[in-house]
Amino acid sequence: MSHKINIHDSGTIVKIQPGIYKVYALGGWKVRLGAFSMSLIDQTTGNEITSKQVKFGLQDRRHGVKAKQIATISVPEWHEYEIRFINPEDVQVYHSPLFPGLFDKPLDNKQLEVNFG
Numbered sequence: 001m002s003h004k005i006n007i008h009d010s011g012t013i014v015k016i017q018p019g020i021y022k023v024y025a026l027g028g029w030k031v032r033l034g035a036f037s038m039s040l041i042d043q044t045t046g047n048e049i050t051s052k053q054v055k056f057g058l059q060d061r062r063h064g065v066k067a068k069q070i071a072t073i074s075v076p077e078w079h080e081y082e083i084r085f086i087n088p089e090d091v092q093v094y095h096s097p098l099f100p101g102l103f104d105k106p107l108d109n110k111q112l113e114v115n116f117g
């Protein structure tokens with residue numbers, strides 16, 4: 001199952017199967033994360049699972065838009081999880097990977113979404 005969630009929607013509850021998931025920023029192929037991170041809180045046990053940022057993420061297309069892998073997250077059990085985004089205002093996504101900020105303005109941060117699954 002694929003999940004697409006706005007980075008400002010902390011607290012969203014999703015049911016996730018066990019596995020290792022790639023987390024993608026949607027909208028462009030150049031991403032600056034700053035202090036951004038993502039975690040899942042198991043609604044059954046209360047355990048927190050934190051994402052691990054990737055240095056060189058894959059470029060892909062997800063939901064018909066450009067997507068850049070920004071992290072991985074390992075889910076040990078099939079449960080409901082609360083998604084938490086830390087410092088979402090730090091994320092900058094640029095449509096083009098070439099010369100971000102020079103010719104290309106970052107996408108509107110309030111509209112940014114991530115995809116995993």
